[in-house]
Amino acid sequence: MSSLAGKTLAQAKINLFLRVLGKGIDGFHVIETLFLRLDIGDDVTVRITDLGRAVDCEGLTGVPPEKNLAYLAAETYAAATGWPRGFSIEISKRIPAGAGMGGGSADAAAVLRILNRISPDPLDDATLLDVSRSVGSDVPFLTSSAVMALAWGRGERLLALAPLTKKPVLIAVPEFAVSTAEAYGRLDRGGAIPTGAQFIPLSDLTSWSSVAASSENDFEAVVGADHPEIPRLISTFKLAGAQISRMTGTGSAVFAIFDAAPAALPMMNSKVSLLTTLTSSSVVPVTVLD
Incomplete structure (x- = not known):
């Protein structure tokens, strides 16, 4: 078994504003929102394994792996890069589910960031964001290096902004x-x-x-x-x-x-x-x- 592993805090987000501007020709809603990270979040650890893929999400039961965004993020990264063959994801939940705080998206983004940090051949920032867009609309912001960002489209197009003073x-x-x-x-x-x-x-x-x-x-x-x-x-x-x-x-x-x-x-x-x-x-x- 490989010893490669990493951990981070999957920070929650809030929307300081959220406007629905209409629908695009593809039928998806076009939004404009202002994302902001919070200090609260889930603890996420990813370990690289020789075989097998698994996710253990403490505090979230009854969700099969293929429905877990963190698991999907790891599979998406592996499909895009050819690495890793196996992984084990551990999540300790603090962000409530179904609350609009980006809990699943934050976990998915954390997995992408961890995998890219420990990868033997990491993606550049732009390519990593491209990978994140196929996982979920909030995932690109939480994968990015932005603390606060204006987002539009489905929420996947971003303009990083200078963070405001802590409150x-x-x-x-x-x-x-x-x-x-x-x-x-x-x-x-x-x-x-x-x-x-x-x-x-x-x-x-x-x-x-x-x-x-x-x-x-x-x-x-x-x-x-x-x-x-x-x-x-x-x-x-x-x-x-x-x-x-x-x-x-x-x-x-x-x-x-x-x-x-x-x-x-x-x-x-x-x-x-x-x-x-x-x-x-x-x-x-x-x-x-x-």
């Missing part, structure tokens, strides 16, 4: 998950997709105050109509002094960014989990294991 973040995670496909379906059925929307200028993304002024999420209304807990959580955070409070992605998590950590945490009902973290200032590097 405290509270994240409320309801007990229910939201399916991304179902959220887009609700948007389509509700006729809520705008036409002729304009991209947000880069000058609006250079400070927390300007980002706060641009912050919106086109899914909040349609997902919130089915889950009134989401608008209630947004209001609770705003009353607690949050500079920005939004649902992230297609839900179900709601985040709040503060100038300073609140002296007292907002009251949540027993069906909501509250996470505390910080916005990130850097991408956690891959550590090569002996």
